[in-house]
Amino acid sequence: xxxxxxxxxxxxxxxxxxxxxxxxxxxxxxxxxxxxxxxxxxxxxxxxxxxxxxxxxxxxxxxxxxxxxxxxxxxxxxxxxxxxxxxxxxxxxxxxxxxxxxxxxxxxxxxxxxxxxxxxxxxxxxxxxxxxxxxxxxxxxxxxxxxxxxxxxxxxxxxxxxxxxxxxxxxxxxxxxxxxxxxxxxxxxxxxxxxxxxxxxxxxxxxxx
Amino acid sequence: xxxxxxxxxxxxxxxxxxxxxxxxxxxxxxxxxxxxxxxxxxxxxxxxxxxxxxxxxxxxxxxxxxxxxxxxxxxxxxxxxxxxxxxxxxxxxxxxxxxxxxxxxxxxxxxxxxxxxxxxxxxxxxxxxxxxxxxxxxxxxxxxxxxxxxxxxxxxxxxxxxxxxxxxxxxxxxxxxxxxxxxxxxxxxxxxxxxxxxxxxxxxxxxxx
Amino acid sequence: xxxxxxxxxxxxxxxxxxxxxxxxxxxxxxxxxxxxxxxxxxxxxxxxxxxxxxxxxxxxxxxxxxxxxxxxxxxxxxxxxxxxxxxxxxxxxxxxxxxxxxxxxxxxxxxxxxxxxxxxxxxxxxxxxxxxxxxxxxxxxxxxxxxxxxxxxxxxxxxxxxxxxxxxxxxxxxxxxxxxxxxxxxxxxxxxxxxxxxxxxxxxxxxxx
Amino acid sequence: xxxxxxxxxxxxxxxxxxxxxxxxxxxxxxxxxxxxxxxxxxxxxxxxxxxxxxxxxxxxxxxxxxxxxxxxxxxxxxxxxxxxxxxxxxxxxxxxxxxxxxxxxxxxxxxxxxxxxxxxxxxxxxxxxxxxxxxxxxxxxxxxxxxxxxxxxxxxxxxxxxxxxxxxxxxxxxxxxxxxxxxxxxxxxxxxxxxxxxxxxxxxxxxxx
DNA sequence: TATGAATGAGGCTTCATTCAT
DNA sequence: CATGAATGAAGCCTCATTCAT
Numbered sequence: 001x002x003x004x005x006x007x008x009x010x011x012x013x014x015x016x017x018x019x020x021x022x023x024x025x026x027x028x029x030x031x032x033x034x035x036x037x038x039x040x041x042x043x044x045x046x047x048x049x050x051x052x053x054x055x056x057x058x059x060x061x062x063x064x065x066x067x068x069x070x071x072x073x074x075x076x077x078x079x080x081x082x083x084x085x086x087x088x089x090x091x092x093x094x095x096x097x098x099x100x101x102x103x104x105x106x107x108x109x110x111x112x113x114x115x116x117x118x119x120x121x122x123x124x125x126x127x128x129x130x131x132x133x134x135x136x137x138x139x140x141x142x143x144x145x146x147x148x149x150x151x152x153x154x155x156x157x158x159x160x161x162x163x164x165x166x167x168x169x170x171x172x173x174x175x176x177x178x179x180x181x182x183x184x185x186x187x188x189x190x191x192x193x194x195x196x197x198x199x200x201x202x203x204x205x206x207x208x209x
Numbered sequence: 210x211x212x213x214x215x216x217x218x219x220x221x222x223x224x225x226x227x228x229x230x231x232x233x234x235x236x237x238x239x240x241x242x243x244x245x246x247x248x249x250x251x252x253x254x255x256x257x258x259x260x261x262x263x264x265x266x267x268x269x270x271x272x273x274x275x276x277x278x279x280x281x282x283x284x285x286x287x288x289x290x291x292x293x294x295x296x297x298x299x300x301x302x303x304x305x306x307x308x309x310x311x312x313x314x315x316x317x318x319x320x321x322x323x324x325x326x327x328x329x330x331x332x333x334x335x336x337x338x339x340x341x342x343x344x345x346x347x348x349x350x351x352x353x354x355x356x357x358x359x360x361x362x363x364x365x366x367x368x369x370x371x372x373x374x375x376x377x378x379x380x381x382x383x384x385x386x387x388x389x390x391x392x393x394x395x396x397x398x399x400x401x402x403x404x405x406x407x408x409x410x411x412x413x414x415x416x417x418x
Numbered sequence: 419x420x421x422x423x424x425x426x427x428x429x430x431x432x433x434x435x436x437x438x439x440x441x442x443x444x445x446x447x448x449x450x451x452x453x454x455x456x457x458x459x460x461x462x463x464x465x466x467x468x469x470x471x472x473x474x475x476x477x478x479x480x481x482x483x484x485x486x487x488x489x490x491x492x493x494x495x496x497x498x499x500x501x502x503x504x505x506x507x508x509x510x511x512x513x514x515x516x517x518x519x520x521x522x523x524x525x526x527x528x529x530x531x532x533x534x535x536x537x538x539x540x541x542x543x544x545x546x547x548x549x550x551x552x553x554x555x556x557x558x559x560x561x562x563x564x565x566x567x568x569x570x571x572x573x574x575x576x577x578x579x580x581x582x583x584x585x586x587x588x589x590x591x592x593x594x595x596x597x598x599x600x601x602x603x604x605x606x607x608x609x610x611x612x613x614x615x616x617x618x619x620x621x622x623x624x625x626x627x
Numbered sequence: 628x629x630x631x632x633x634x635x636x637x638x639x640x641x642x643x644x645x646x647x648x649x650x651x652x653x654x655x656x657x658x659x660x661x662x663x664x665x666x667x668x669x670x671x672x673x674x675x676x677x678x679x680x681x682x683x684x685x686x687x688x689x690x691x692x693x694x695x696x697x698x699x700x701x702x703x704x705x706x707x708x709x710x711x712x713x714x715x716x717x718x719x720x721x722x723x724x725x726x727x728x729x730x731x732x733x734x735x736x737x738x739x740x741x742x743x744x745x746x747x748x749x750x751x752x753x754x755x756x757x758x759x760x761x762x763x764x765x766x767x768x769x770x771x772x773x774x775x776x777x778x779x780x781x782x783x784x785x786x787x788x789x790x791x792x793x794x795x796x797x798x799x800x801x802x803x804x805x806x807x808x809x810x811x812x813x814x815x816x817x818x819x820x821x822x823x824x825x826x827x828x829x830x831x832x833x834x835x836x
Numbered sequence: 837t838a839t840g841a842a843t844g845a846g847g848c849t850t851c852a853t854t855c856a857t
Numbered sequence: 858c859a860t861g862a863a864t865g866a867a868g869c870c871t872c873a874t875t876c877a878t
Contacts, residue, residue: 678870
């Protein structure tokens with residue numbers, strides 16, 4: 001129909017605006033940091049004007065918090081389900097947990113959010129607390145459950161799971177951060193596949209009974 | 210002595226000014242990020258006036274670069290010497306390398322610099338490259354030498370040292386970042402000692418032949 | 419009747435829109451001043467959307483002028499007729515003039531308009547001139563006629579009516595202004611009845627032959 | 628000396644700045660109202676740049692409050708002393724009080740402040756309360772004392788001083804407002820001398836025993 | 837050297853006005 | 858006629874930088 005051609009690019013899609021703005025803001029906040037990100041750039045990247053932003057977010061800080069919350073919340077459920085329902089060996093679970101975690105983080109905005117929180121936690125203590133509770137505590141606990149499952153089944157040797165959890169999480173988080181900070185800089189880019197393979201190899205060998 | 214009277218110990222010596230400014234700037238840049246750090250706050254924390262800062266540094270960017278360079282340079286020599294001259298077992302070397310690295314980073318400003326570069330690499334590509342070459346490449350290479358020494362001596366199993374190097378460095382760097390970002394937030398602070406012990410335990414068990 | 423069903427009483431009739439907008443605008447302009455009044459608030463108070471306002475008024479300035487003119491025009495005729503046709507004593511005329519003036523001003527929007535012109539005359543010189551000619555000159559002249567009538571009839575002593583006119587008008591205008599500015603602030607509100615009684619008492623005693 | 632010529636107009640007089648800014652702000656706030664006054668215009672009129680204003684006042688509202696307070700406080704003492712210490716007849720006191728009040732108001736910034744408060748009291752309730760207590764209540768009380776003195780000495784007839792006070796104050800205040808609002812508009816300017824003479828004449832005749 | 841008053845470019849935010857529906 | 862999403866000019870405010878002392 002010729003009518004369909006009538007509404008190509010000038011159509012205003014009110015309901016999509018917040019998503020587009022959040023996506024644009026996430027990119028810029030991650031790239032440049034909170035203070036160095038200009039709202040006009042966010043608006044331009046979302047294809048709207050400066051003023052439009054204020055139809056959906058009260059101010060810059062509110063936009064920032066929305067970016068963090070929107071990208072943080074719908075994330076850990078899948079990984080947690082995997083840990084709790086896994087039927088195979090603990091080595092297999094560990095492998096799937098790490099690779100799955102990275103895949104999920106890569107496709108959602110979590111890699112960017114992690115970098116953002118690392119950089120801005122000092123300026124937004126409430127957000128840092130929120131991030132700590134929603135992401136850090138939950139992912140730590142997930143790893144602990146995985147380790148204890150392995151020890152209970154006799155597949156992993158006896159270790160201090162509480163002390164070990166962050167050691168295992170750390171390389172995954174670092175991969176996210178490198179991906180976001182030095183990745184774009186593109187100096188000897190890291191190969192996530194080989195990196196994760198080595199990590200899993202080290203863990204499985206380092207934990208096996 | 211009449212000289213002592215001329216120069217009581219509370220008097221700030223002029224030649225210390227740049228160091229005091231760099232120290233103050235490092236703290237604030239790390240806490241708040243580059244853009245959110247006000248030069249007036251840097252000057253105040255260093256005990257001088259805003260104008261004085263410009264007697265020693267051309268501008269804000271120059272101060273930032275000086276901060277990074279001053280804290281980055283005098284760092285890796287000791288660790289490198291340790292790797293090259295170590296006489297004991299490779300497990301022992303690994304342990305000393307990791308704990309020594311953390312100690313050195315903790316006492317120099319490297320933990321802060323690492324956080325800073327992670328946050329600001331997008332805004333300062335030249336600095337990112339400099340950091341990459343001076344810190345990342347050298348520390349990676351150091352770890353590779355350590356791993357190859359272990360394999361050559363039959364103490365470590367055969368692994369892909371190039372792929373493994375970053376896996377081993379990552380937890381140490383993460384410890385620095387946590388220390389700088391969520392540490393001050395003081396939500397369930399991490400215990401570096403237990404953390405490093407677990408890391409070393411994991412590595413030694415994961416690498417042993 | 420079927421007509422009644424077609425037009426329930428809660429339905430806003432289109433022809434009332436301009437009046438409702440003018441009324442809402444008058445309130446807000448008087449409360450907050452011209453610059454501090456937002457057109458969105460005017461529209462909301464009138465129960466319409468922001469865009470609708472522009473169907474009836476060209477822009478903010480045009481709305482403001484319409485508010486002033488609409489509330490200014492239909493006012494002095496009654497009072498003027500009273501002065502010219504009064505049959506009683508001049509003291510009685512003075513009493514009725516003052517109380518009648520206040521009543522009319524109170525029930526029309528003139529008290530608000532007076533405050534508005536006092537506040538915004540500097541920003542709207544043409545309006546100020548208009549107000550001066552339509553309100554100030556005419557009411558001054560009315561008072562002059564009243565005074566001259568009293569002197570002509572030997573009821574008032576000989577005074578300079580031209581110089582006295584504003585002295586007599588001033589307390590009435592001040593009552594309007596207090597009513598509009600500090601009235602809502604409600605700090606020791608003024609009692610118009612007692613105030614006007616004192617004013618009339620002072621004038622009659624001060625003018626009597 | 629040629630040296631004196633060296634520092635003619637570029638000399639920075641830190642201590643005078645606040646006064647110059649307050650004076651410039653008073654003028655513009657009175658002319659245009661609070662919202663319509665641009666801080667850049669205030670700064671320009673004071674001969675400084677936009678940013679300088681913020682060295683002395685926190686923000687626009689703070690400047691506004693400072694303007695009101697600075698011009699309001701040092702004002703009523705003289706008039707009050709006059710009422711309490713006057714030795715002559717009460718008619719004489721009334722004459723001097725009214726003319727003195729006008730002179731003082733004219734030379735201080737009170738005429739402008741009065742107009743400002745009339746226009747902006749709705750937007751600054753706290754200031755309105757402050758103004759009410761510091762200016763209105765005190766000047767009202769002063770007039771009451773004057774009236775009671777006259778009645779006590781048998782020079783004025785018995786009246787309700789409380790109800791009459793505002794009637795006597797009103798014409799003086801109106802003179803201030805006219806002076807500030809329609810005065811600059813310069814349409815048939817009022818002659819303060821003749822106006823006050825008529826006012827005093829009316830009062831003395833209207834109050835005499 | 838050291839100071840701190842002054843500057844002005846630039847970012848955040850508001851709101852009068854437009855326009856496609 | 859009515860709506861309300863969108864625009865962008867304009868004002869407040871911050872802060873890196875300069876400069877006379």
